[in-house]
Amino acid sequence: MKRTLIYVFGPKRLFSQYFSNTELKQQDGGWLKIGQTSETDDSKDKWECAMGRISQEVRTGIPEVCQLFDVFEYPEMSGNVDDRIRNLLTNDMYCLECSKVHNQSVDKYEIKAGREFVYGVTRNQVLNAVTKFERNLILDYYGKDGFENLMELIKRNNSGEMPFEPVTEGDFTDAPAASNEASEANVEWCNNIWEKVVERVKDKVQSHINNPKGRPYIGFNSPTHEDFAYDCGYSVRYNTTRVCIYTTGGENAKVKMQEFIANNDVLSLLPNLEQKPGARQEGKWMWLVTDTLEKSDDELVDWFAENILKLYNTFEK
Secondary structure (H helix, E strand, C coil), X not given: CCEEEEEEEEEHHHHHHHHCCCCECHHHCCCEEEEEEEECCCCCCHHHHHHHHHHHHXXXXXXXXXXXXXXXXXXXXXXXXXXXXXXXXXXXXXXXXXXXXXXXXXXXXXXXXXXXXXXXXXXXXXXXXXXXXXXXXXXXXXXXXXXXXHHHHHHHHCCCCXXXXXCCHHHHHHCCCCCCCCCHHHHHHHHHHHHHHXXXXXXXXXXXXXXXXXXXXXXXXXXXXXXXXEXXXXXXXXXXXXXXXXXXXXXXXXXXXXXXXXXXCHHHHCCCCEXXXXXXXXXXXXXXXXXECXXXXXXXXXXXXXXXXXXXXXXXX
């Protein structure tokens, strides 16, 4: 089956901002490119397909090291499908700026930008635009040949890892052992990082720290707030680190946490704290501090230990 693929990439330096749903401001050099390609080989991974297309632009169109952020795949469609998604971002759901409009007002000796760039965007806005695009496709395809293929690809688009989704308390003990595909060296590195982090914080945290071997996360319950817990982890795929406090207590627990944050001036102590809903479990909310995984081992241990204690001391003391 021939596929149409929509890819999203941007500056590597903004990788963690994108996946923490931070606005990629143009004044800070923030931008996304949303483009498309096609593939006839069913066995070829969509990420590899996208990289094959993007690599053709490297010598002429990209001024800095970039990172592929998202890829979405659909049955073959004619025309500029990527235009339809960018239009949802700039003229329909949101009023974001884009290079296509900027190019209409260039003066003499000014050089037009590529037509596929969007500014001031967040990942949630991209996902919302893709969701509306997919809804329209479902309405168009329903009852027609190819509907099942479309739905299978949409399911695949929405089955990826969530970079900042914390595991639940039960997941720590129920999680499967590390994949056989993971090298022993990677597992040993993971275990070594967490052992050092736990050693740094265990005497200051009045709660048992769950540290499952070979897993990219650790966590512990709040000793003073019912239904609250802490989650710390990293994502190699998304090149991100996170420390968060989260609740599974639904709206009431969310309001309780929001009131605590407001009444204790938490944001002055943790200005980068972000609130996000959980994607896998209804009623879950999390408050995160995030950063890039691109650190030395010592820097990584320092970052986790310092931010665990910042959150813990802010919310427990």
